[in-house]
Structure formats: C-alpha cells, structure tokens
C-alpha cells in the first residue's frame with residue numbers, strides 16, 4: 001500500500017474523512033445560489049456560488065496549496081453549471097485568466113489554470129493559452145475595490161487568435177473588473193465569451209468609508 005493511500009481524504013468544507021467534498025457540503029454548495037449582481041458582469045457570469053462556506057474553503061485550499069483533486073471537482077461542477085446555464089456547447093476552448101507572474105512564481109502553479117483545465121476536460125474541449133498579462137499588478141487581495149477599478153483597462157493582451165466562442169475561467173470574482181477586462185481583450189478578436197468562475201464574493205454593504213467633513 002502506498003503512503004498516499006493510507007492518508008484519509010478530508011472534506012475541504014467540514015474536514016470530515018471520506019471525500020474531497022462530502023455529500024452534505026456538496027449539497028450545500030448546490031443549494032447556494034449566486035446573486036447575479038454586485039459584479040460588473042451582471043447576468044453574464046456563470047458561478048457555482050458565493051465565496052463563503054465550503055466553497056470558500058475549497059478555493060482557499062487551491063490558493064495556498066496545489067490540490068488537483070479539489071480543482072478537478074470544482075472544474076467538473078463548473079462545467080455542469082456552464083452546460084445548464086448557457087449554450088456553451090458551441091464553445092471551442094477554455095481560457096484561464098492568467099495569474100500575475102509574481103504570485104505564480106511564489107506559488108509555483110496557477111489555480112485558475114487548474115480549474116480551467118478541469119472545466120475543459122469535462123466539456124470535452126481543449127484549454128487554450130491565448131491571454132497574457134501586459135504588466136504585473138499587485139495581488140487582488142491587497143487591492144481595494146476602488147483602486148482595482150482604476151487599473152489600466154488593457155492589462156491583458158492576446159498572444160494568439162482565440163476560437164470564435166470561448167469559456168473564460170477564473171477562481172473568484174469580486175468586482176468583475178479583471179474578468180471584464182480579459183473579456184474585452186478576447187472580444188477585440190470578435191470572440192464570443194462565456195464568463196465562468198467558481199465563486200463570487202458577496203457584496204458587502206457599507207464598504208465605502210463615510211465622508212469626514
């Protein structure tokens with residue numbers, strides 16, 4: 001018996017032994033609907049659910065540790081959601097939002113790519129590397145939403161010509177600005193873009209500090 005076989009698989013949501021995502025946590029994710037507001041993508045975004053509970057734990061496992069089994073599971077769920085929600089059957093390939101080079105170097109892998117790869121294999125289409133970052137911006141987590149909105153719009157450029165319809169994948173969408181920017185880059189080539197992400201950060205009221213007279 002290999003050592004890996006003797007280590008019990010723990011649920012990323014509740015840490016119970018048995019599966020990557022236990023039946024209870026899986027059902028919780030399926031039940032939690034995403035409010036289709038709060039991002040600049042509005043209704044054009046396919047997402048598994050809000051960035052909270054078991055979904056948040058699953059994404060965090062990916063953010064800080066390469067976990068192919070978690071990426072495969074999330075990718076399969078997202079592919080099913082894409083099939084259900086949109087006419088993604090005409091999509092020719094899956095494109096991941098490229099992670100900033102500095103973060104990628106630090107982690108040694110790209111979680112959006114892991115998820116995109118899983119989405120692609122479940123949709124039965126290839127993953128295409130057509131997007132590149134023009135410049136390295138600071139990690140989103142330390143950027144305030146207002147500041148993120150003010151970033152240059154052409155952060156992404158096309159490395160090669162995309163298919164006529166692609167599924168654009170990221171792990172978490174907060175304001176939607178990054179994904180909208182990437183979508184715009186793809187649309188300049190006349191490509192139809194289906195945006196998909198694992199989780200959407202719920203919009204919190206009162207994020208803007210009150211004006212001091």
Ligand SMILES: [Zn+2]
Pocket residue numbers: 011012013014015016021022023024025026
């Ligand atoms: Zn669980």
